[in-house]
Amino acid sequence: ASRFTMQLRLEVVVGAGAATAVGCWMAHRWWKYRVLFEPVYTSKGVKPYKLDPPANVVAGAVEGQNRGPNPMNPPVVMQDELYWLRDDDRNDPRVISHLNRENAYFESKFAPFKALQKTIYNEFVSHMKETDEEVPYPHGGYYYYTRTVKGLPYQIHCRKKDASLGREGEEVVLDINVVGKGKSYCDVQDVVVSPDHSRVVFTVDYSGYETYEIVVKDIASGKYLPDKVGGSAGEVVWGKDQTELYYTTMDAQHRPDKVWRHHLGDPQERDQCLFTEDDELFWIDIDKTCSGRFVIVNTSSSTRTEVHILDLESPGAMLKVVQPRQDDHRYQVEHWGNDLFIVTNADGCMNSKLVKTPIANPARWNWRDVMPYEKHTKIDYLVCFKDFIVINGRSNGLKMCRIRNMRSGEVEELQFTEDCFDIYSKKNKEFNSSKFRYGYSSLVTPHSTFDYDMASKTTELRKELEVPNYDRTLYKSERTFAMAGDGTKVPISLVYRKDCAWAARKQAAPMMLYGYGSYGICVDPSFDAKCISYLDRGMIFAIANIRGGGEMGRQWYEDEGKYLTKMNTFRDFCDCAKHLISQGYTSSDQLAISGRSAGGLLMGAVLNLRPDLFKVAVAGVPFVDVLTTMCDPTIPLTVGEWEEWGNPNEEKYFQYIRSYSPVDNVRPKAYPHVLVTAGLNDPRVPYWEPAKWVLKLREKKTDDNMVLLKTDMSSGHFAASDRYRLMQERSIEYAFVAAMLKCPNLLPSA
Numbered sequence: 184a185s186r187f188t189m190q191l192r193l194e195v196v197v198g199a200g201a202a203t204a205v206g207c208w209m210a211h212r213w214w215k216y217r218v219l220f221e222p223v224y225t226s227k228g229v230k231p232y233k234l235d236p237p238a239n240v241v242a243g244a245v246e247g248q249n250r251g252p253n254p255m256n257p258p259v260v261m262q263d264e265l266y267w268l269r270d271d272d273r274n275d276p277r278v279i280s281h282l283n284r285e286n287a288y289f290e291s292k293f294a295p296f297k298a299l300q301k302t303i304y305n306e307f308v309s310h311m312k313e314t315d316e317e318v319p320y321p322h323g324g325y326y327y328y329t330r331t332v333k334g335l336p337y338q339i340h341c342r343k344k345d346a347s348l349g350r351e352g353e354e355v356v357l358d359i360n361v362v363g364k365g366k367s368y369c370d371v372q373d374v375v376v377s378p379d380h381s382r383v384v385f386t387v388d389y390s391g392y393e394t395y396e397i398v399v400k401d402i403a404s405g406k407y408l409p410d411k412v413g414g415s416a417g418e419v420v421w422g423k424d425q426t427e428l429y430y431t432t433m434d435a436q437h438r439p440d441k442v443w444r445h446h447l448g449d450p451q452e453r454d455q456c457l458f459t460e461d462d463e464l465f466w467i468d469i470d471k472t473c474s475g476r477f478v479i480v481n482t483s484s485s486t487r488t489e490v491h492i493l494d495l496e497s498p499g500a501m502l503k504v505v506q507p508r509q510d511d512h513r514y515q516v517e518h519w520g521n522d523l524f525i526v527t528n529a530d531g532c533m534n535s536k537l538v539k540t541p542i543a544n545p546a547r548w549n550w551r552d553v554m555p556y557e558k559h560t561k562i563d564y565l566v567c568f569k570d571f572i573v574i575n576g577r578s579n580g581l582k583m584c585r586i587r588n589m590r591s592g593e594v595e596e597l598q599f600t601e602d603c604f605d606i607y608s609k610k611n612k613e614f615n616s617s618k619f620r621y622g623y624s625s626l627v628t629p630h631s632t633f634d635y636d637m638a639s640k641t642t643e644l645r646k647e648l649e650v651p652n653y654d655r656t657l658y659k660s661e662r663t664f665a666m667a668g669d670g671t672k673v674p675i676s677l678v679y680r681k682d683c684a685w686a687a688r689k690q691a692a693p694m695m696l697y698g699y700g701s702y703g704i705c706v707d708p709s710f711d712a713k714c715i716s717y718l719d720r721g722m723i724f725a726i727a728n729i730r731g732g733g734e735m736g737r738q739w740y741e742d743e744g745k746y747l748t749k750m751n752t753f754r755d756f757c758d759c760a761k762h763l764i765s766q767g768y769t770s771s772d773q774l775a776i777s778g779r780s781a782g783g784l785l786m787g788a789v790l791n792l793r794p795d796l797f798k799v800a801v802a803g804v805p806f807v808d809v810l811t812t813m814c815d816p817t818i819p820l821t822v823g824e825w826e827e828w829g830n831p832n833e834e835k836y837f838q839y840i841r842s843y844s845p846v847d848n849v850r851p852k853a854y855p856h857v858l859v860t861a862g863l864n865d866p867r868v869p870y871w872e873p874a875k876w877v878l879k880l881r882e883k884k885t886d887d888n889m890v891l892l893k894t895d896m897s898s899g900h901f902a903a904s905d906r907y908r909l910m911q912e913r914s915i916e917y918a919f920v921a922a923m924l925k926c927p928n929l930l931p932s933a
């Protein structure tokens with residue numbers, strides 16, 4: 184009997200344990216996926232919830248909403264069956280579980296490529312000097328620099344009194360690894376040392392939603408000051424000394440709309456609001472002139488600018504407008520001597536000219552040309568020194584840098600030998616210096632730091648980024664031009680190994696074609712060590728500088744790639760693909776494409792236009808639900824975008840945007856393999872846009888190719904902040920592409 188009792192008790196215990204395990208399993212499935220016994224996903228993907236009736240999406244006039252000056256009335260009403268995916272608070276259990284189910288489906292489909300992904304990640308790390316430091320730059324009696332340490336995810340900001348000293352002379356200004364300890368996400372945007380170099384202020388976002396906290400640290404003691412300023416847009420500058428700060432905050436639509444002055448030691452409630460921008464088309468940003476004398480408040484839309492200046496050398500001074508906003512007038516301001524130097528598109532100078540005006544009376548009628556306007560040379564920004572002004576811009580699709588001697592009036596241009604390259608200004612904090620520090624790279628040349636002595640006209644290479652296991656002599660870059668359908672030449676930059684199929688035998692090779700093409704943003708041919716993993720597999724990497732970007736000047740964007748000419752962007756990209764195929768570089772069954780954000784819109788549009796041209800596409804945080812988003816001013820950042828895409832609440836833009844908005848143009852036809860990424864906390868392209876697009880593609884397409892969605896549940900628009908985790912994310916994309924193009928292995932010579 185005792186043996187029977189013991190056995191019975193054991194069976195009860197085992198049974199109870201099994202029941203508990205099953206209960207835990209069921210609870211987990213319900214908590215994460217909101218399913219019990221039904222499958223989390225099917226072989227075709229994730230089955231969306233059908234709980235809500237379709238929502239009405241209104242284009243045109245809506246009482247109580249800003250729908251622009253000329254909304255359609257009566258409005259157009261559309262139905263959206265997937266509107267339930269939108270959750271502004273990011274906590275609806277249905278939505279979270281749907282994204283979790285999509286992530287589970289992604290993991291199941293990606294499982295065969297995990298080993299390849301790990302291999303590529305290890306390659307990324309093998310090409311990175313994990314413990315490294317930047318060239319120190321002089322600033323107020325110190326030499327400042329950032330460094331990284333193997334195994335640590337973030338930069339460490341440091342300084343020395345003597346640049347030749349080693350670690351024994353180092354003082355840590357800010358260790359972002361400490362700031363981000365225990366956080367799944369940590370983006371430190373501004374790091375600014377006070378004028379007396381005793382304090383550092385930084386802005387930090389822990390969610391990816393791009394709402395920042397301002398924190399001040401005493402450098403000597405390492406202690407944080409009690410000042411904590413919340414709701415910042417991420418920009419902050421010091422005032423006349425270490426006792427005051429200027430910063431911006433945002434409205435409910437996530438638009439930077441106010442400028443504040445904060446006195447250290449005061450609670451945020453006592454901060455003084457210096458400026459409010461009420462026009463929803465305008466954004467505010469703040470900066471300081473190179474001289475340090477003026478705080479610059481720049482309020483601008485895509486087509487108009489208004490700059491206010493605050494003279495820190497004038498006690499009690501308030502903001503003063505340089506030139507009130509006018510239609511289609513853009514300008515930016517720097518300071519030199521007794522004048523303000525202004526880059527402006529006034530007088531029909533679309534690519535901008537340089538003028539100056541007295542500080543005391545800066546109004547437009549006092550503007551005087553400094554240099555003659557050159558129609559085919561675009562001026563972007565200035566870096567000012569005591570005796571020189573550096574003019575940065577573009578010519579013939581590439582960056583250029585000119586230096587004007589302010590004493591003699593002589594102008595010279597820096598010269599570079601590679602066919603395609605990237606140059607950029609680095610930290611130049613010493614106004615009285617004659618040395619201009621700039622960075623240089625190309626598709627084959629790693630990022631390098633140069634000092635150019637503007638007085639002696641001599642150049643010194645201070646450092647070239649060390650890229651382990653890389654020999655640049657094995658690679659070649661070139662530039663070619665595709666002919667668009669309207670006869671426009673579109674530049675393409677390429678890089679490949681000299682022993683790939685194309686270079687060695689003139690046979691078609693697998694290729695990654697990257698594009699962006701919006702906002703006038705330029706995608707320059709700069710070095711990316713991750714790209715080596717493509718090249719060493721025999722792939723060609725190409726950048727299509729399509730219209731909508733700014734590579735060929737402002738007209739490339741303003742006249743030919745926005746508003747009612749936006750289709751040029753998408754057609755250009757397809758024409759670039761056709762050119763590369765016709766010239767034998769690649770073939771349609773070996774061609775991958777990628778783009779992020781507005782480049783993700785590009786991916787969606789070209790897949791609808793010519794899916795037959797491509798084998799695989801990677802769309803990062805893609806802006807694909809253009810029509811619905813641009814109709815709705817309650818979605819953060821929408822109103823300001825009307826000057827980029829047009830306002831679809833007006834009939835002419837409604838019809839045009841409807842003709843290319845990716846979600847609205849998915850059709851029953853074959854599509855290539857597609858990998859889509861999203862960030863739950865993304866305020867720029869909300870996660871529901873890529874989620875809706877993926878469901879639409881799966882519903883309509885007629886092929887068996889994969890359409891996968893991977894959502895990062897702890898980051899925003901710019902993916903992971905941790906450098907190692909970011910490489911993990913990118914290695915997933917690379918592995919997916921390499922597997923789909925059937926080139927998982929390195930070339931024998933690699």
